Amino acid sequence: MRAGPPTEQRVAFVTGVTVVGLVVAMVCGLVVGPTSIGTWRVVGDVFSHVGIGHSTLTGLQSTIIWQLRAPRMVLGLLAGAMLAVAGGTYQGVFRNPLADPYLLGVAAGAGLGATIAIVDVGSGVSTPTWTPLLAFGGAMIAVACTWLIGGKGLRSNAATLILAGVAVSALLTSAQTFLQQQSSANSITHVYLWLLGSLASADWQSVLLVVPYVAVCTFVCVLSGRALDAMSVGEDESRSLGVRVSQVRLIVIAASSLGTAAIVSAVGLIGFVGIIVPHIVRLLVGTSYRRILPISVIFGAAFLVFCDTIARTVMAPSELPLGVVTAVIGAPVFVVILSLRRGSVR
């Protein structure tokens, strides 16, 4: 049996709890780490930056907070928000619960781009600085190919685009596998680390690079909620209701893909956030994308910063792959909420 549509009170409660969770995750992102700095001292330092009170941190502590943890936390917020809202948007536009931000080839394209960059160095001693650029380019070329192959874009339907995405992903992944097979073991290790995704290399420069993409693309995705609700009755019916399905799909896919490509180029492939967060939010606030998308932005941001805090602390000084933590935390949370929601209407 299904739960009924959520009440406004429940939506307000979930939104409130999510915002509190975001604040807690942000504080954890700044406070938790190998160097112990008291929570209130860190909070006091943050307030001192907006002219309230004064900081009690030493120079070294300030550097740890503002040059290491803060950019990492902010990049985590941006990545979590973008991946979650892109996943939710894809699920809406394709009316497919298994859709995630990598559906149309972003992951495979970025993976191939990054592999070309890393393998091209020859010795594969490190991840070269132009890796993000090639990853971004690869992701956008992959989506463009999917769009062109899948029935020349505007005339295509959702199923054709998904199949085109599968084909493009398979082709690019096989090219990436070939390159890896031809390269040194050291290169393969770097490619593998990149593919797992990490916020370890975050700095303010990478934050500034992705902020414009994430801001614009998240805004467009959230704005598409009403259109996606109307499209939930199917393509023909929504067209008969006055929805310009082709245009909506083009705009929404462009925004989701561009934002995801920007994030992937900065942090690699972080799995699970884009598929699990919108589903968790859907279970909590119902099926309307007008609610799912904005709450997914907050939830995704909080979720990824929280997971990253765990990833960099439980096995310090080494780090757990972020994608592993998102799955290990996200899957049980999802199962618990699913069983609670079912139980509540039995």
Place this chain on the structure above:
Amino acid sequence: MSWVEVDHLSVKAGAATLLSDVTLSIEAGTWCTIIGPNGAGKTTLVEAVAGLRRVASGSVQIAGQPIGDLNERERARLVSLVPQHPQVPAGMTVRDYVALGRVAYHGVLRAPNAGDHQVVESVLERLSLESFAQRDVATLSGGERQRMVLARALAQSTMVIVLDEPTTGLDLRHQMELLELLKTEVADCGLTIIATLHDLTLAGQFADRLVLLDQGVVVVDGPARDVVRSRELSEHYGMNLRVIDVDGSDVIVPVRH
């Protein structure tokens, strides 16, 4: 006044011709039902009138405006559709579902305004759906669901409604209730109805005019009483059909050879 003009309309799917040179002129405030055996092209015709089919040749005009030249929003203000198998998104309330009928007016970026809400509440009341308004659409029975889909079409405030087998899956009482509701809307609001129906008795009793379609071609077109008595009806259905007058209403029954 002719409100819907179908002019030499042909629709193809690959090499197959689904409609061939169909010409119809439908008066405002009348009910025209398209009948015909399976594969006759009934659904294709109503979908073409709703602007959902690419036409090979010919045109459809509603209120003098060529449907093919209009964008989705302009079209949705002229003609609304009740599909044969409407998609019902679980988790949506009946009120929100009916409110989708107003998208053509407020667009997909703006929220519905007070006028839109007023139209939705009025339609919910007219179709006795107020008590279901906050229910999940997935929990409705077949009859309630069809009424809800009709409510969404009425919320579009168009002068033309096309319905593709609106009584599919309903028991006899609910079939009659739905068609009576439509008849009331035609009488009260001057709606123009273009529907497809498999049940010839209901088609004959509710429509002002019947159009018999077979293999994409209009075979007979005329007043309902004449068409149900026409020789072509039995011929094109490939069976022996009899018309029985019951209290002034025509009942069409098949007779075994």
